[in-house]
Amino acid sequence: MQPQDRGGMSGPRESEQEREIDVVSPADRANLRARPIRAGEVIRDRREAILASWLQRVRGERDRPQVAALVEAIAVLADHLSTGTTPVPELPADALEALGDGIDLTEIVGELGILRDSIVRIWDVPDPRLLELRIVDQAIDRAIAAAIDRHARARDRTLAAVDRISNAALASRSLDELLDRLLRVLVDSAATVDCAAILLREGDVLRVRASMGPDDGGRLGATERIGEGFAGTIAFTGRPLEVTRPAADPEVVRAVYGVPLLDNGEPIGVAHMASATVTEFSRQDRQMLAAIANRATSAIVQHLLRERAEHAAERLREREREFRTLADNIPQLAWMADAAGVVYWVNRRWIEHTGVDVLAMHGDPMTAHHPEHRLRVAASWDVALERGEPWEDTFPIRDRTGRYRWFLSRAIPIRNERGTVDRWFGTNTDVTAQRFLDEATKLLNASLDYGKTLQELARLAVPDMADWCVVDLVVESGAIRRTCAHDDPQMVERARAWNDRYPPDPAAPTGSAKVIRTGEVEFHAEVTDRDLVQIARDEEHLESLRRCGVRSLVTAPLVARDRVFGAVTLVTTESGRRYNAQDVEVARELGRRAGMAVDNARLYHDSQQATRTREEVLAIVSHDLRNPLGAISLAAANLVIEHGAAPTSRRLLELIGRSTSRMEHLIDNLLDMASIEARGLSLSLAPHDPALLVRNVVETDEAVAAERKIAIAVDCDFGGAQLVCDGDRIEQLLGNLLSNATKYCRPGDRVTVRGRLAGDRAEFVVEDNGPGIAPDEIPFLFQPYWAARRSAVRKGTGLGLYICKGIVDAHGGAIWVQSQPGQGASFGFSIPMRAPPAAA
Numbered sequence: 001m002q003p004q005d006r007g008g009m010s011g012p013r014e015s016e017q018e019r020e021i022d023v024v025s026p027a028d029r030a031n032l033r034a035r036p037i038r039a040g041e042v043i044r045d046r047r048e049a050i051l052a053s054w055l056q057r058v059r060g061e062r063d064r065p066q067v068a069a070l071v072e073a074i075a076v077l078a079d080h081l082s083t084g085t086t087p088v089p090e091l092p093a094d095a096l097e098a099l100g101d102g103i104d105l106t107e108i109v110g111e112l113g114i115l116r117d118s119i120v121r122i123w124d125v126p127d128p129r130l131l132e133l134r135i136v137d138q139a140i141d142r143a144i145a146a147a148i149d150r151h152a153r154a155r156d157r158t159l160a161a162v163d164r165i166s167n168a169a170l171a172s173r174s175l176d177e178l179l180d181r182l183l184r185v186l187v188d189s190a191a192t193v194d195c196a197a198i199l200l201r202e203g204d205v206l207r208v209r210a211s212m213g214p215d216d217g218g219r220l221g222a223t224e225r226i227g228e229g230f231a232g233t234i235a236f237t238g239r240p241l242e243v244t245r246p247a248a249d250p251e252v253v254r255a256v257y258g259v260p261l262l263d264n265g266e267p268i269g270v271a272h273m274a275s276a277t278v279t280e281f282s283r284q285d286r287q288m289l290a291a292i293a294n295r296a297t298s299a300i301v302q303h304l305l306r307e308r309a310e311h312a313a314e315r316l317r318e319r320e321r322e323f324r325t326l327a328d329n330i331p332q333l334a335w336m337a338d339a340a341g342v343v344y345w346v347n348r349r350w351i352e353h354t355g356v357d358v359l360a361m362h363g364d365p366m367t368a369h370h371p372e373h374r375l376r377v378a379a380s381w382d383v384a385l386e387r388g389e390p391w392e393d394t395f396p397i398r399d400r401t402g403r404y405r406w407f408l409s410r411a412i413p414i415r416n417e418r419g420t421v422d423r424w425f426g427t428n429t430d431v432t433a434q435r436f437l438d439e440a441t442k443l444l445n446a447s448l449d450y451g452k453t454l455q456e457l458a459r460l461a462v463p464d465m466a467d468w469c470v471v472d473l474v475v476e477s478g479a480i481r482r483t484c485a486h487d488d489p490q491m492v493e494r495a496r497a498w499n500d501r502y503p504p505d506p507a508a509p510t511g512s513a514k515v516i517r518t519g520e521v522e523f524h525a526e527v528t529d530r531d532l533v534q535i536a537r538d539e540e541h542l543e544s545l546r547r548c549g550v551r552s553l554v555t556a557p558l559v560a561r562d563r564v565f566g567a568v569t570l571v572t573t574e575s576g577r578r579y580n581a582q583d584v585e586v587a588r589e590l591g592r593r594a595g596m597a598v599d600n601a602r603l604y605h606d607s608q609q610a611t612r613t614r615e616e617v618l619a620i621v622s623h624d625l626r627n628p629l630g631a632i633s634l635a636a637a638n639l640v641i642e643h644g645a646a647p648t649s650r651r652l653l654e655l656i657g658r659s660t661s662r663m664e665h666l667i668d669n670l671l672d673m674a675s676i677e678a679r680g681l682s683l684s685l686a687p688h689d690p691a692l693l694v695r696n697v698v699e700t701d702e703a704v705a706a707e708r709k710i711a712i713a714v715d716c717d718f719g720g721a722q723l724v725c726d727g728d729r730i731e732q733l734l735g736n737l738l739s740n741a742t743k744y745c746r747p748g749d750r751v752t753v754r755g756r757l758a759g760d761r762a763e764f765v766v767e768d769n770g771p772g773i774a775p776d777e778i779p780f781l782f783q784p785y786w787a788a789r790r791s792a793v794r795k796g797t798g799l800g801l802y803i804c805k806g807i808v809d810a811h812g813g814a815i816w817v818q819s820q821p822g823q824g825a826s827f828g829f830s831i832p833m834r835a836p837p838a839a840a
Helices: 026-034 039-045 047-058 064-083 093-099 105-123 128-171 175-189 229-237 283-329 348-354 371-387 432-446 450-460 489-501 511-518 529-535 539-548 581-643 647-678 690-707 727-744 800-810
Strands: 195-202 205-212 223-225 241-244 255-263 266-275 333-338 343-346 391-398 404-415 421-430 468-474 480-486 522-524 552-560 563-572 686-688 711-717 723-725 750-758 761-768 814-819 825-832
Touching (some): 039 064, 047 064, 175 283, 195 229, 223 229, 229 255, 229 266, 255 283, 283 348, 333 348, 371 404, 432 581, 450 480, 450 563, 450 581, 511 522, 511 552, 511 563, 552 581, 563 581, 647 800, 690 711, 727 750, 727 800, 727 825, 800 825
Antiparallel strands (some): 195 205, 241 255, 255 266, 333 421, 404 421, 468 480, 686 723, 761 825, 814 825
């Protein structure tokens, strides 16, 4: 059977000859009129004629048994319908399937219509109404065929759309491409759709990711909050939504229909379509959009996951690029190691410094470590790996020239979400300069012999900071004294010979002489031959400089208190190192520290010289004054004996005696002060009874105190213990404190001297109930030449308490004072019962 034309209503066409075939004889007609006709019986009786007519009219080959079975089934159905029997049995499925093998649905409907017409012709009588009824049946058949054809086309279109959706999901390389293809399928498959869009969820909003229609590009990127608006309501409820709006203007949207894109019940977006031609979308169009949503959601989710993964990967790559850029440009050497401590990455600084990359060292950075430190560093690194704790160590690392520089090395563990160490990130910070400055500071502070110290400083700078180090110092005559240091002693001897032949010229236009004159740093990152020509004194000197191979140098002044004492020069030769701005600052700081050390040493020597001069003057003065004072005192005593009868003469002579005694005491105090400031008091140690020392002092001052109506009490209990001390100095100390107390007390006041054992120390306290001391005066009481005005009448020289402190310090003890105005004062001190080893 050939396919039928589907341009209009489909089905087999009858020729005029076919319409004239009469399958009912006149005898049959007579029998039919004589009794009631049952359709089922007629069909069975005339089955052969029905089959012949049907087969002739369809012009095709059919399996006769299969068609016969179908006719029988129709007869059975007719029997039931005639008698009203229920339920009405259906046609056998095998007969329909056999009939429809390889035949389009519309053709099957047409052939069934021919079969019906072949059966109806059994009752064919010359009745015009029956003919018209057959025409109506044929019209209805053709209408049914057309509807079925349209349905079949819609079904085919839907199936094709679903197939295109699947292809789009598979063929799309990106999410945006997938969404555009989906919308194209929808618009192409539904004639009533004028525009469409797909919105995807981003947090609490929906963003238009694809749009197709008159303004397909204008809406891209627009957002709509979930729960608000058309698409937001669909996403919030998770159900389809249709809005119809009849309008006369064809450009106005009349119908909008949208469906949610659900992934495991959660909305990931919304797809909607709109029409300006219909007020309501057909069921097929709605199903089309639903099919797109259902079929495409999983693909959209996959693309979203891929897009997020790509974005995350891109962010990760960007962070890695940022990290590598940062790591390659930090001043530190940086590296990363796996959980086992095997290095798998180093930054550019590491390679530039060591000249070795990660492959060359086979994951072991210790190949660049100093051999003397490897075992120690490896042990500390193993401990950090085992404990998963941050690691830190300081050790030398070899550079590309084979020289070692000191680095502070640190590494921190990087843990995963389970808390397990995944890898390590480490840095090596060059601390050679800081280490050198620290060592230089210790060296400079260790000795006040700056000449020797500067020699040691020059040797300290080689080789960590320089191949050559030259220190020039301006001496008192204005000349420059030079010290050189190098790793090779022969080179040092050669330099000394050069200095003898070419001594530093203070007037030289360049080099250290210029730096000393100007106080400004001179820096040559790259020493050229022109620079050597300016430095050289003659051709021989120039040739010597060239042979040295000077590459780079920096000269900094030795400065303190805005004075320049000399210059330090750092030079590189065979190492090939080039100094930079950081090295200039190191040299400048070195010059500042060395200058301060030189200045302090000179100040110390000057002060020592001044102290020695003062001691010599005091010794001369005291010696020269004691003789005339002794003569005056002796003469006054003799005059008292000879002329003491006259009261006036006696008072004058006693005044002379007291004045000379006071002058002798002042001289003793000055000598003691000089000794304390110079080297401390010298002691003559011996065992003494501390209670006896107190009684001796009290007995000496009792008479004077009694004259002023001041009572002195003693409260001592040392349990017979012996105190190893300088007895004279302790009595001098107690005498000064007791004298001070009686000096500032008023008539009727009381002074008490106490003594006790305090562990392994003897403690003495002299307290009074006099006027007391103002709090702001107490911090200054033990300073020399500071006399507190505690009385409007009496003043002190300010040396007594200073000497008291000197005596206590010499014994290794402590001295203190407690006082409140109007409540008296208490001076106390304690010293060890046994003399300290240094004093002994």
